[in-house]
Amino acid sequence: MNRQTEDRLRAAFDAKAEQVTDERLDRLAAQRRQLLTEDLDDAEGSDDFPAIPGFTDFTDFEPVGPGGAVTRLDIDIDHPAGSSRHARWFAPVLAAAAVIAVAVGVAAVSTVADNGKRAPAPPATQIDTPAPSLTPTPDNTPPAPEPTSNGSTAVTAPYLPRGQQGSRSQVPWSAVGPGWRLLKPAGDLSTTLYLYNPVGGRYLISDQLPPQAQLLAWSPDGERALLSTAGRYDQLRLRSGQLDTGPQLEDTSFLTYTQPRGLAMLFHHGDSAGKFSLRRYALDGTLQLTYPTTIKGVAGEVAGSGLYTADGSALVVGINPVGLITATAPPTPGLVLLGNDGHLIRRF
Amino acid sequence: MTQSLTIDIAGLYAAHRLQLVRMAVLLVDDIGSAEDVVHDAFTALHQNQGRVREPAAALGYLRMTVMNNARSVLRKRQTARRHLSLVRLQDAEPADSELMLAAAHQQVLAAVRKLPTRQREVLTLRYWANLSEAEIAETLGISRGAVKSNASRGMDKLETMLGDVR
Numbered sequence: 001m002n003r004q005t006e007d008r009l010r011a012a013f014d015a016k017a018e019q020v021t022d023e024r025l026d027r028l029a030a031q032r033r034q035l036l037t038e039d040l041d042d043a044e045g046s047d048d049f050p051a052i053p054g055f056t057d058f059t060d061f062e063p064v065g066p067g068g069a070v071t072r073l074d075i076d077i078d079h080p081a082g083s084s085r086h087a088r089w090f091a092p093v094l095a096a097a098a099v100i101a102v103a104v105g106v107a108a109v110s111t112v113a114d115n116g117k118r119a120p121a122p123p124a125t126q127i128d129t130p131a132p133s134l135t136p137t138p139d140n141t142p143p144a145p146e147p148t149s150n151g152s153t154a155v156t157a158p159y160l161p162r163g164q165q166g167s168r169s170q171v172p173w174s175a176v177g178p179g180w181r182l183l184k185p186a187g188d189l190s191t192t193l194y195l196y197n198p199v200g201g202r203y204l205i206s207d208q209l210p211p212q213a214q215l216l217a218w219s220p221d222g223e224r225a226l227l228s229t230a231g232r233y234d235q236l237r238l239r240s241g242q243l244d245t246g247p248q249l250e251d252t253s254f255l256t257y258t259q260p261r262g263l264a265m266l267f268h269h270g271d272s273a274g275k276f277s278l279r280r281y282a283l284d285g286t287l288q289l290t291y292p293t294t295i296k297g298v299a300g301e302v303a304g305s306g307l308y309t310a311d312g313s314a315l316v317v318g319i320n321p322v323g324l325i326t327a328t329a330p331p332t333p334g335l336v337l338l339g340n341d342g343h344l345i346r347r348f
Numbered sequence: 349m350t351q352s353l354t355i356d357i358a359g360l361y362a363a364h365r366l367q368l369v370r371m372a373v374l375l376v377d378d379i380g381s382a383e384d385v386v387h388d389a390f391t392a393l394h395q396n397q398g399r400v401r402e403p404a405a406a407l408g409y410l411r412m413t414v415m416n417n418a419r420s421v422l423r424k425r426q427t428a429r430r431h432l433s434l435v436r437l438q439d440a441e442p443a444d445s446e447l448m449l450a451a452a453h454q455q456v457l458a459a460v461r462k463l464p465t466r467q468r469e470v471l472t473l474r475y476w477a478n479l480s481e482a483e484i485a486e487t488l489g490i491s492r493g494a495v496k497s498n499a500s501r502g503m504d505k506l507e508t509m510l511g512d513v514r
Contacts, residue, residue: 005503005512006475012456013476015449017370020379025369028383311378 031310034178160201168241171195171203182225184215193225206241216254219262228254247285259312264288268304276304291342298336298347314338314345355397355406361390364407368414374472375418385421389413412487415469422465459509467502470495
């Protein structure tokens with residue numbers, strides 16, 4: 001056999017296999033737990049996000065999920081601290097035989113205790129209210145963790161109590177995950193970014209953001225916040241507070257980070273001629289791909305929106321029935337699934 | 349006198365789960381399916397402990413089950429492709445993973461994906477898991493001669509696809 005081919009094969013296998021890490025497996029497990037928790041919440045109709053001190057009016061609230069689209073809420077939230085979602089976060093979810101559940105639970109607890117890794121999928125938020133005045137609140141300990149099937153209890157992260165503020169160095173990064181939020185007070189003069197834990201305590205991540213910066217997203221790997229200032233897309237490294245100056249991209253609006261780690265970004269681009277397209281850029285601004293505007297065999301044009309599958313292997317985009325509207329039968333917009341090279345996978 | 353054979357499943361899980369998922373991902377490509385494949389293998393070990401000759405054979409049982417489960421995943425994908433109206437489908441890597449693998453590695457892995465399942469399995473066990481011919485034969489439930497021929501044919505095809513000079 002050809003030695004060169006053998007060496008290339010070994011190297012390729014090693015590179016591919018090394019992408020699988022305990023951290024990545026833990027993130028996958030956490031994502032699946034979150035999906036299950038969201039299903040339960042939908043069924044129960046609960047909305048248990050605790051009140052953020054000084055932010056009781058969320059009229060201009062714009063929650064932005066990590067790598068997700070911007071949505072608006074017009075609600076007034078005032079919930080007691082604590083979260084059933086938080087309690088379920090610690091509950092073992094894997095459907096398996098009792099011994100396997102214990103085995104996985106033992107491994108999971110050990111992983112949390114030793115590596116402190118969790119998969120973050122929390123939202124980033126910019127709110128249009130003044131910075132809150134912090135007042136001491138009664139003791140606000142996190143809910144007690146649920147015991148596992150063998151009677152032992154899961155590890156509980158130490159949470160800063162509601163109404164108190166800590167520094168970035170105090171963030172229990174291994175515990176950051178579902179229920180945590182990034183918030184930046186809106187307004188041109190605000191240069192601060194906070195990280196709130198599920199019980200309402202907060203940590204100052206940075207007070208040196210660029211003036212007029214807009215908080216856009218939280219990367220899927222939980223490590224970076226995306227900020228936009230007059231068409232420039234910078235990234236703030238949350239653990240260090242370091243701001244990485246990003247590319248200047250004209251005529252673009254950010255849609256989402258790529259999955260699963262957010263190593264690239266998807267934008268909606270519109271030129272002066274009124275033509276629109278979806279474009280994927282690397283973090284340094286290198287254009288990786290311009291998605292086709294029209295797709296062979298699909299009536300209409302690709303719309304200015306896109307959502308990655310959780311594993312990042314494909315992109316769901318809308319199809320606008322441009323030019324197909326008639327007086328009697330307005331067409332229905334559709335969805336298609338595109339691969340990362342822009343090819344059509346399927347129509348819905 | 350009967351012996352009490354206790355398989356430390358939790359210990360096996362802690363010690364070997366990562367490597368087994370890595371092996372599975374080389375076959376099924378995406379980490380989610382690979383994790384499911386390995387999880388099902390541990391579940392099967394728990395359910396069939398009585399069939400394992402001795403605790404030391406448990407890892408071999410797990411490896412064999414992972415391979416069988418991975419093969420099943422690939423078969424289901426092929427069935428799905430035949431029945432869905434698809435213009436084109438490939439086992440796509442996440443956008444981030446593509447960025448993290450060098451182009452040379454991507455080329456090799458793309459070529460490996462085109463091999464028949466059995467050849468791909470043999471090459472994975474030989475060149476990544478570093479198993480002997482006998483171990484590969486036992487894991488896949490084939491003869492040593494079949495291991496040799498699948499390895500040889502697989503490498504010949506790879507050389508042709510990659511354009512490597514002998």
